[in-house]
Amino acid sequence: MIVAPQRLSFTEPLPLQGGAQLPAYELVYETYGTLSPARDNAVLICHALNASHHVAGHYTDAHGQPLPKSEGWWHNMVGPGKPVDTNRFFVIGVNNIGSCFGSTGPTHLNPATGQPWGADFPVVTVEDWVNAQARLLDALGIERLAAVMGGSLGGMQALSWTLQYPQRVRHAVIIASAPNLTAENIAFNEVARRAIVTDPDFHGGDYLRHGTKPRRGLRIARMIGHITYLSDDVMNEKFGRRLRPLVEAMRDGDVETAERLAYRYTTQEVEFEIESYLRYQGDKFSEYFDANTYLLITRALDYFDPARAYDGDLSAALARARADFLLVSFSTDWRFSPARSREIVKALLDNRRCVSYCEIDAPHGHDAFLLDDARYHAAVRAYFQHRVAAACRAQE
Amino acid sequence: MIVAPQRLSFTEPLPLQGGAQLPAYELVYETYGTLSPARDNAVLICHALNASHHVAGHYTDAHGQPLPKSEGWWHNMVGPGKPVDTNRFFVIGVNNIGSCFGSTGPTHLNPATGQPWGADFPVVTVEDWVNAQARLLDALGIERLAAVMGGSLGGMQALSWTLQYPQRVRHAVIIASAPNLTAENIAFNEVARRAIVTDPDFHGGDYLRHGTKPRRGLRIARMIGHITYLSDDVMNEKFGRRLRPLVEAMRDGDVETAERLAYRYTTQEVEFEIESYLRYQGDKFSEYFDANTYLLITRALDYFDPARAYDGDLSAALARARADFLLVSFSTDWRFSPARSREIVKALLDNRRCVSYCEIDAPHGHDAFLLDDARYHAAVRAYFQHRVAAACRAQE
Numbered sequence: 001m002i003v004a005p006q007r008l009s010f011t012e013p014l015p016l017q018g019g020a021q022l023p024a025y026e027l028v029y030e031t032y033g034t035l036s037p038a039r040d041n042a043v044l045i046c047h048a049l050n051a052s053h054h055v056a057g058h059y060t061d062a063h064g065q066p067l068p069k070s071e072g073w074w075h076n077m078v079g080p081g082k083p084v085d086t087n088r089f090f091v092i093g094v095n096n097i098g099s100c101f102g103s104t105g106p107t108h109l110n111p112a113t114g115q116p117w118g119a120d121f122p123v124v125t126v127e128d129w130v131n132a133q134a135r136l137l138d139a140l141g142i143e144r145l146a147a148v149m150g151g152s153l154g155g156m157q158a159l160s161w162t163l164q165y166p167q168r169v170r171h172a173v174i175i176a177s178a179p180n181l182t183a184e185n186i187a188f189n190e191v192a193r194r195a196i197v198t199d200p201d202f203h204g205g206d207y208l209r210h211g212t213k214p215r216r217g218l219r220i221a222r223m224i225g226h227i228t229y230l231s232d233d234v235m236n237e238k239f240g241r242r243l244r245p246l247v248e249a250m251r252d253g254d255v256e257t258a259e260r261l262a263y264r265y266t267t268q269e270v271e272f273e274i275e276s277y278l279r280y281q282g283d284k285f286s287e288y289f290d291a292n293t294y295l296l297i298t299r300a301l302d303y304f305d306p307a308r309a310y311d312g313d314l315s316a317a318l319a320r321a322r323a324d325f326l327l328v329s330f331s332t333d334w335r336f337s338p339a340r341s342r343e344i345v346k347a348l349l350d351n352r353r354c355v356s357y358c359e360i361d362a363p364h365g366h367d368a369f370l371l372d373d374a375r376y377h378a379a380v381r382a383y384f385q386h387r388v389a390a391a392c393r394a395q396e
Numbered sequence: 397m398i399v400a401p402q403r404l405s406f407t408e409p410l411p412l413q414g415g416a417q418l419p420a421y422e423l424v425y426e427t428y429g430t431l432s433p434a435r436d437n438a439v440l441i442c443h444a445l446n447a448s449h450h451v452a453g454h455y456t457d458a459h460g461q462p463l464p465k466s467e468g469w470w471h472n473m474v475g476p477g478k479p480v481d482t483n484r485f486f487v488i489g490v491n492n493i494g495s496c497f498g499s500t501g502p503t504h505l506n507p508a509t510g511q512p513w514g515a516d517f518p519v520v521t522v523e524d525w526v527n528a529q530a531r532l533l534d535a536l537g538i539e540r541l542a543a544v545m546g547g548s549l550g551g552m553q554a555l556s557w558t559l560q561y562p563q564r565v566r567h568a569v570i571i572a573s574a575p576n577l578t579a580e581n582i583a584f585n586e587v588a589r590r591a592i593v594t595d596p597d598f599h600g601g602d603y604l605r606h607g608t609k610p611r612r613g614l615r616i617a618r619m620i621g622h623i624t625y626l627s628d629d630v631m632n633e634k635f636g637r638r639l640r641p642l643v644e645a646m647r648d649g650d651v652e653t654a655e656r657l658a659y660r661y662t663t664q665e666v667e668f669e670i671e672s673y674l675r676y677q678g679d680k681f682s683e684y685f686d687a688n689t690y691l692l693i694t695r696a697l698d699y700f701d702p703a704r705a706y707d708g709d710l711s712a713a714l715a716r717a718r719a720d721f722l723l724v725s726f727s728t729d730w731r732f733s734p735a736r737s738r739e740i741v742k743a744l745l746d747n748r749r750c751v752s753y754c755e756i757d758a759p760h761g762h763d764a765f766l767l768d769d770a771r772y773h774a775a776v777r778a779y780f781q782h783r784v785a786a787a788c789r790a791q792e
Contacts, residue, residue: 018661123661183631183670184623190671191619194678197664198612200596205664216594220616223587227580232730235579241701263699265414265519267691268593268601272698274579275586282590295663302668303659305637334730 001079001086002066003030003057005102008139014097014132017303020122023111027136028102029053029094032078033086035142040392042142043089043384044133045074046150046157049225049297050289052101055093056086076372083381088389089146097132098124098297100290107208107290119205119292126153126304130160134168147388148323149173151369152336153297156304159344162321163306169323170391173383176333176369178340179314179347180305185335188228189298192221196291205292214291219282221294226281231332231365239274314343315350324354324391326383328376330368331361356383397475397482398462399426399453401498404535410493410528413699416518419507423532424498425449425490428474429482431538436788438538439485440529441470442546442553445621445693446685448497451489452482472768479777484785485542493528494520494693496686503604503686515601515688522549522700526556530564543784544719545569547765548732549693552700555740558717559702565719566787569779572729572765574736575710575743576701581731584624585694588617592687601688610687615678617690622677627728627761635670710739711746720750720787722779724772726764727757752779 005028014022030053035042045055056078058066078084078091095103098121106121113120137145148161148169155177162172181189196202196217203210230238243263263271270276310316325348329341338359348355358379362368368376401424410418426449431438441451452474454462474480474487491499494517502517509516533541544565546554551573558568577585592598592613599606626634641660659667666672706712721744725737734755744751754775758764764772 018659119664123663125661180637182628183635183637183668184626184628186637186668187619187623187631187670187674190668190674191616191623193663194619194675195591195616198615219594220587220591223583223590224620227583227587230580232578232580235583239579241576241579241582241704263414265521265695265699267519267589267688267695268515271695272579272582272586274583278583278586279590292663299661299663299667303661308637 001032001057002060003032003054003072004059005030005053007102008136010135014128014135016122016128017125018123022097022104022122025097025104025132027094027097027104027132029092029136030055030057030072031093032056032091033089035090035140036392038392039142040144041089041146042137042140043084043091043147043149043388044137044145044161045078045091045093046129046133046148046154047073047093047096048150048152048154049301050285051154052099053093053095053103054101055091056082073370077377077380083377084149084384089384092136092140094133094136096124096129098293098300100293105290106205106292106296116208117292118208121292121296123299124296125300126156126160127164129300130157130164133157133161134165137168144168144170146392147171147173147384149175150177151175152177152366153301156301160304160306162323162325163318166320166322171326171383171388172321172323173326173328173380174341174344175328176330176336176341176366177327177344178336179307179344181301186302188224189302192224193295193298195220195224196294202291207291213286215286218286218289218291218294219279222282222285222289223278226278228335229365229367231334231363233332234363234365235274237363239272239277242273244270244273244276314347318344318347318353319351321348321351321353324387326356326358326380326387328358328360328369328379330364330366330376331359332363333366333368335366356387397428397453398456399428399450399468400455401426401449403498404532406531410524410531412518412524413521414519418493418500418518421493421500421528423490423493423500423528425488425532426451426453426468427489428452428487429485431486431536432788434788435538436540437485437542438533438536439480439487439784440533440541440544440557441474441487441489442525442529442544442550443469443489443492444546444548444550445697446681447550448495449489449491449499450497451487452478469766473773473776479773480545480780485780488532488536490529490532492520492525494689494696496689501686502601502688502692512604513688514604517688517692519695520692521696522552522556523560525696526553526560529553529557530561533564540564540566542788543567543569543780545571546573547571548573548762549697552697556700556702558719558721559714562716562718567722567779567784568717568719569722569724569776570737570740571724572726572732572737572762573723573740574732575703575740577697582698584620585698588620589691589694591616591620592690598687603687609682611682614682614685614687614690615675618678618681618685619674622674624731625761625763627730627759629728630759630761631670633759635668635673638669640666640669640672710743714740714743714749715747717744717747717749720783722752722754722776722783724754724756724765724775726760726762726772727755728759729762729764731762752783
């Protein structure tokens with residue numbers, strides 16, 4: 001599947017939950033499949049921290065050939081014949097405001113100053129993103145979604161859709177998500193933010209004007225993130241206590257060296273394979289991700305809490321929802337544990353919503369929502385085939 | 397109980413596991429209680445990352461008055477009438493080499509250069525610490541310990557004592573510890589180290605010569621540490637999603653303000669109480685802790701792995717032990733989980749050692765080993781009264 005991003009400009013300012021408003025802005029998005037004549041087969045995919053509108057398919061080079069490694073972040077989930085089947089559904093991936101992957105964000109110019117927004121970019125929330133997404137649907141002529149779907153922070157957007165626009169969502173698919181962050185979740189976000197903000201290259205958020213980037217802080221932020229995305233078990237299986245040079249020697253078939261190799265006794269150099277992995281992930285991330293975007297998106301996570309206006313009563317908060325729901329959680333996900341998904345399930349059942357819930361016994365921790373897992377994909381496939389598609393047919 | 401630290405100089409170089417040797421060095425230690433004429437009631441307490449020889453009792457001011465807040469780090473465990481009763485036992489607290497609390501470490505002068513050791517301080521391991529502690533016992537005329545005891549990294553030292561000096565340990569009390577670190581444990585250590593080492597004020601470890609300190613890195617390291625010391629549950633209970641200004645307003649009885657207060661929508665300022673707590677802990681730590689010491693001690697944690705020389709067979713590794721054992725773990729400790737303590741228990745039972753094991757249902761996570769918990773303290777008290785004291789009497 002060959003795809004290309006599209007771009008839409010919005011001239012009406014977007015009022016934000018924080019009190020500010022975003023003047024003229026742009027949204028970058030992609031679509032896969034064909035919108036039905038009845039315009040009733042649209043599925044909106046919401047992205048999490050480190051993702052974008054590029055959900056599925058490949059980009060092409062100048063000769064129209066698929067670019068290697070250009071597949072979208074949910075390529076295994078969305079596409080022709082995939083669990084979210086683009087032969088049946090018209091799927092929309094949209095990049096959120098505040099991102100560094102195309103839609104208006106802190107690296108763009110602030111029309112009021114002619115300088116990059118930087119730290120002055122207004123705080124955006126899950127609710128703001130949903131409002132912006134709703135305007136995109138207006139522009140595309142889609143009144144009602146067959147489904148809204150997302151994992152992690154994307155799941156929060158899907159949940160918020162059912163509360164902000166209850167009449168516009170037929171189904172919500174919420175994967176590895178939570179009704180809000182715990183203190184520990186916020187704590188991890190805060191450490192990552194402090195690492196970024198106290199990096200001398202951050203310059204109060206105006207690093208672009210200083211021709212630099214807070215790479216050290218971004219590296220630390222990403223390393224922390226990676227630890228929380230994986231389960232303890234999968235880390236032990238993938239890396240264990242293996243030494244880095246040992247792994248290299250064995251890869252070269254040099255068993256003699258491998259056997260001779262032992263601790264090198266160093267405090268600053270890489271000793272264990274897990275260290276090398278984290279450093280690599282941190283380095284890579286620090287090259288392409290924007291620091292102000294990291295602050296904005298982690299804050300959107302922190303702030304999301306639909307029960308807050310109801311004194312913490314999630315059942316009361318979800319009373320507005322009209323959609324049917326599929327929730328999926330993963331047994332080893334300690335960032336957004338199954339217990340958090342079950343809170344949402346319970347609150348929906350309290351409101352007599354129609355809810356399917358799958359708790360998948362998977363070893364991969366939070367990352368599982370992005371990985372191939374036969375039972376997980378089968379559950380999503382079945383839900384889309386039997387429930388979401390049926391709802392479209394019923395309207396036909 | 398009024399106490400004062402003592403200091404002993406050792407002129408014989410200490411050979412280190414990493415291949416280097418430490419020339420003349422000093423150990424700072426404290427003792428509580430009285431050594432019996434038979435010299436058979438000595439209990440050695442080993443410290444963890446952020447602790448020292450000052451286990452119990454108070455220091456005094458110039459007028460001999462107890463200094464407020466000067467009590468030792470295990471004050472609730474060690475003292476007259478406490479679980480480790482200094483009316484009965486002669487308790488020794490010793491500061492480890494590489495520390496920044498008195499014993500020879502990276503802030504001290506390297507005799508070869510006349511400059512602070514800094515990053516040139518040799519890597520030290522749990523085994524090296526135990527060897528240094530054994531020399532201290534030699535100097536104090538103690539051939540055999542009634543018990544060696546420690547929590548977390550201190551528990552690793554206690555376990556290593558039973559392997560390095562099996563004849564010199566009657567009982568080992570190992571609390572909230574593990575036979576080695578998991579990949580996830582190492583990963584958290586590595587992120588903390590990267591935060592320190594990449595702080596521009598680190599200067600490759602020679603920050604003292606530059607008249608500075610890598611405070612930013614130390615703050616991040618401490619914040620990460622604090623998250624892993626606490627359980628998710630206790631964090632939710634202590635902090636939850638409470639907002640910082642809200643807490644302040646309510647503390648002042650200003651309910652009207654508290655009710656008015658809501659999210660302030662800020663990416664860089666404190667919003668949640670948990671953020672304020674972590675920042676405070678990080679700031680405090682960065683003022684008194686030495687960065688090179690942090691690197692050394694986390695590496696000692698990473699390297700400890702007695703089963704390593706036995707192809708990972710912990711039962712084979714522990715075959716040398718001759719002591720009796722008490723192990724304690726805490727249900728919500730996800731840093732050193734009960735499963736890790738049970739690995740040690742199983743390996744000891746495989747060797748037909750006499751082992752008592754308590755898994756305490758406590759909400760506080762890893763921190764529980766430092767806190768008052770009636771069942772935990774009762775178990776340690778009973779073990780010392782009935783088992784450790786009996787062993788002393790049997791020798792009398």
